[in-house]
Amino acid sequence: MSAGSALATQAGALLGSKHPTYVVALVTPGDDEVDAVGAGVHGDVELGSVSKGVTGLLWRDAITRGELADDAVLGDHLDVPAALAGIRLSALATHTSGLPRLAGGADVLARTWQLWRSGRNPYREDLAGLLARLDGVVPGRTGPSYSNLGFQLLGHAVAAAAATTYADLVATRIAAPLGLVDTYVPTSTDELRPGAVAPRNRAGREVEPWANVALAPAGGVRSSATDLAVLLRAMLEGTVAGAEALEPVAPFTGRMRIGAGWLTGPLLRRTVTWHNGGTGGFRSFVAIDREHGVGVALVSASTRSVDGAAARLLAEAGDRT
Structure with missing residues (x-):
């Protein structure tokens, strides 16, 4: 695995000047490269909804282990209202459960306003609190x-x-099993590690990290450039x-199809398996092109999208293979 300024320079040129802090990993048949600007290659960042892809991996692994049946339903494992008990976990994994984007609660709009106004994390419950918000x-x-709710419950x-x-x-x-040293799930801000990269909003102001028990399976995983390269390699292999x-x-939508969380479809003339993510202070994109044996992960401490830059990195790497 190599680290050098060339990858950061390439990513920076694609991102533009409004992304002062980012981490990047690029995996090709011959090498794994990692780099970072404004942080270290072991600095951990919020993956946001890329966490759903991690949850999909864990769900399929649990089936392989015999802990879950393919047709398991939600009520077999969580204390949910009767109206939700019969939802299959497979439907949660493919976003076909019919559940809304968020759990209920009279304060949803207030939390959203606090997120946009002051950068406060809108996800604050423990698991019992999440289940309590399912009434109705x-x-x-x-x-x-x-x-998001579906993957929290999954x-x-x-x-x-x-x-x-x-x-x-x-x-x-x-x-x-993969030897990931920077990948973890903080369930409160007290659990953030010393190398945690601070989240920042579109204006560059530091905001509250998203560290919460209830949110974790849908958006709470943190990782680093170094670990993401290892994960990409394991996904490709x-x-x-x-x-x-x-x-x-x-x-799923358009020409995209879905596995367990992961989307697969055309991207810049390639067939790519991917997920992106966004929190109050990060944007992320993780993808593999299995035909060409390349993968990319790009995470910026900003609320400005990194999707286009990451897709270009992946396509350019594929063109060189």
Whole structure:
């Protein structure tokens, strides 16, 4: 694995000057490269909804271990209202459960306003608090509909089936087997490590990190450039736990299909498996092009998108293979 300024320079040129802090990993058939600007290559950043891809891996791994049946339902593993108990975990994994994007609660609009006005983390519950907010939630249509709530419940159901916590699942089944030293799930800001990169909003002002028990499976995983390179390699080689999650099994939107969290479809003339993410102070994009054996991860401490820059990095790497 190499680290050098060339990759950071290439990423910076694609991102532009309004991304002063970012980490990047690029995996090709011949090398794994990592770099960072405004942080170290071991500085951990928020992956946001890329965490859903991690949760998809953990779900498929739990099935392989025999902890969950393919047709397991939510009520078998979490104390949810009767209206939600029969939802299959497979439907949560493919965003076809009919659940809304967020849990209910009279304070949803107030929390959203606080996020945009002062950068406060809108996700504040522990697991019991999340389950309490499900009263009155009724599934809607079962076609593809993106749901943060669905993946929160999926991850906690998988953890319950293993008689542990979501943070522990990430540590023992993803991080430890791959030797990831910077990948973890803080459930409060007190658990942030010394190398944690601070989140910043569009204006560059530091905001509150997203570290919370309830949020964790949908947006709470943190990682570094160094660890993301290892994860990309394991995804490309199929050695990551629950690698079946990467295989598309259902239509999503447009020409995209979905596996367990991971999307697969055309991107800059390539077929790419990917997920992006956004929190109150980070934007992320993680993707692999299995045909060309390349992968990219790009995370910026900003609320400005990195999708286009990451896609270009991936395409240019594929052109060189």
